[in-house]
Amino acid sequence: MRILESDERILEKIRRIKRNCLLCAARAGLSPGRETEKNTVLSELESLKQEYDSLYNEFRKKNMAAIEIQRALENKRACMDALELCEKCERDFERVNRFLAGN
Numbered sequence: 186m187r188i189l190e191s192d193e194r195i196l197e198k199i200r201r202i203k204r205n206c207l208l209c210a211a212r213a214g215l216s217p218g219r220e221t222e223k224n225t226v227l228s229e230l231e232s233l234k235q236e237y238d239s240l241y242n243e244f245r246k247k248n249m250a251a252i253e254i255q256r257a258l259e260n261k262r263a264c265m266d267a268l269e270l271c272e273k274c275e276r277d278f279e280r281v282n283r284f285l286a287g288n
Contacts, residue, residue, distance in 0.1 A: 187263045202229045206281040213276035230268045237261035
């Protein structure tokens with residue numbers, strides 16, 4: 186997985202993102218104009234990105250260990266990359282799911 190996390194709440198959010206990405210790709214041929222899953226993936230990724238951004242800023246303010254600060258920054262960047270993938274996705278296969286799985 187591209188996002189390294191041990192918090193169960195965040196891991197559940199990542200599972201939801203991956204599941205909705207899979208559903209989005211699977212339902213692309215059934216209803217081409219319907220993009221509820223894609224919108225869900227985009228909003229969840231944006232929320233996750235904001236969460237890592239606030240963690241990054243909080244860790245820097247508290248002068249935490251460099252590895253913690255770096256991990257928050259890398260996870261934020263992974264979310265930004267996944268957002269870009271989802272925005273450009275033509276729903277031909279589950280791009281975000283594969284990206285978050287590390288493929």
